[in-house]
Every structure is written in C-alpha cells, then in structure tokens.
Amino acid sequence: TDRKIWTATFTPTATTEDASNSIGVNMTGVRNAAERAGVGITSSANYSIDTKPPTLAATHPITLRDDKLHLGESTTVTIHFSEDIAPDSFSIADLTVEGGASLSNLRRTDGGTTWEVTLKAPESPSASSSTTGNKISVNLAGITDLAGNAGVGTADSTVRYDIDTVLPSVTITLADSSLTVGETTTVSFSFNEAVNG
Structure with missing residues (x-):
C-alpha cells in the first residue's frame, strides 16, 4: 500500500x-x-x-562384476545415478531382475550417487532354466534426489547377464550291445550341453 x-x-x-x-x-x-x-x-x-529429476548416470549406469552366473552364484551389481539419491527413497522394491535371479543387500558406497546390490542366481537346478540376455530395471519414479525431485519412468541396464542352472547330464549308447570274445564296439557319450573335463 x-x-x-x-x-x-x-x-x-x-x-x-x-x-x-x-x-x-x-x-x-x-x-x-x-x-x-x-x-x-x-x-x-x-x-x-x-x-x-534424478536419472541413471550417462556413462556406465549399471555394471556387473560377473555377467555369467551358475547355480547359486552371486555377483555385485553397481548402480550409478546422475546425482545423490535420498536414502529412504531407494529400495530393492525399485529394482527388477530377470532369469529367476534375486537381489539382496542394497547399500550406498558414497554420498548416494553410487549404490551396490547383490545379484544371486537360483539355487535349485532346473532342466530348462538356462537364460541369456537378462536385464536389470530401475523404477526411477519411486526415487527422489536430495531436493525432493522424483525420477520419471523406468531405466533398463544396457549390460546383460546370463544364468545357467542346468546341470550337465549324459546319455551313453553302444553301437553293439551284444559283445563276444575279442569283439569291440563304439561307445558314444552325448551330453546335454558343452562340457569340460
């Protein structure tokens, strides 16, 4: 006035x-x-x-220490954000994995820009559970930065991982199953996948 x-x-x-x-x-x-x-x-x-809004980092947003997992094996996944994330806004519930894997022990490694989580392959063997090209997804909409800005959408990892929980098996066949004295035959060992040893 x-x-x-x-x-x-x-x-x-x-x-x-x-x-x-x-x-x-x-x-x-x-x-x-x-x-x-x-x-x-x-x-x-x-x-x-x-x-x-927070996003995944532009370079190397998600990295895996090991991208080929076997039965029950674990590896460390590192997630890099564009800025510090509010600790109470990010949880394992914001992450999705494929191939029957599970996640545990989500933790910060710095002020909140870099996080690690343990990725574990299934522990039970399966006759048909060998998967390749599995991805990790981050639900950014559930995450906020320190200023309270919420992320948008979902971001997928560009790196992929393979899981092999199929145990090796073999079928043994003989060319001749009725052998007499001095006779020989060819024995074939047919494995369900490539093997060593």
Whole structure:
C-alpha cells in the first residue's frame, strides 16, 4: 500500500540444476515520487535451483562384476545415478531382475550417487532354466534426489547377464550291445550341453 514493498512469484525453469543464480532490479527504470530514476542494477543474494529429476548416470549406469552366473552364484551389481539419491527413497522394491535371479543387500558406497546390490542366481537346478540376455530395471519414479525431485519412468541396464542352472547330464549308447570274445564296439557319450573335463 505504501509502494515500498513489492512481491512477485518466481517459478524456475523445469529440469534445471544451477547453484549460482540471482535476481536483479534495473534501477534506471524505477522512479520515485519526484520522478528521479535509480542507478545501475541491484542484485539479490545467490540462490540455487534444482528442478532436475534424478536419472541413471550417462556413462556406465549399471555394471556387473560377473555377467555369467551358475547355480547359486552371486555377483555385485553397481548402480550409478546422475546425482545423490535420498536414502529412504531407494529400495530393492525399485529394482527388477530377470532369469529367476534375486537381489539382496542394497547399500550406498558414497554420498548416494553410487549404490551396490547383490545379484544371486537360483539355487535349485532346473532342466530348462538356462537364460541369456537378462536385464536389470530401475523404477526411477519411486526415487527422489536430495531436493525432493522424483525420477520419471523406468531405466533398463544396457549390460546383460546370463544364468545357467542346468546341470550337465549324459546319455551313453553302444553301437553293439551284444559283445563276444575279442569283439569291440563304439561307445558314444552325448551330453546335454558343452562340457569340460
């Protein structure tokens, strides 16, 4: 009412993360009751903006220590985010794996940008559970950064892993199953998969 205090609503641009900002008033456009204009520009104190949602890191977002797992074997999966993630917003429930694998022991390795989780292959053998090209998915919509911005959508790992829980088996056949003295025959060992030893 006295024209000394003025207010305005400021809305920062979406998907922006910038620690150095200020708002300025061009005083040459401001006049008092005697029509005298101000001089120069007066700026506010610095303020930061974070309206950028968290994502997976642009390079090496998800890495696996071992991408070929056998029965009951475990490996470490490392997940890199674009920024620190709020610890209480990220859990194993935000991760999906394929091939019958399971996850456990989700943990931070730094301030919240890098996380690790243990990936384990099934422990029970199966006659047909050999899978390749399995992926890990992260539900970003359930994750927030330290500023409270929520992620968007789901991100899949570009690296894939294979799981082999099929135990080797063999079928033995003889070319001649009725042998007499001094006779020989060919014995064939047919395995269900490539073997060593």
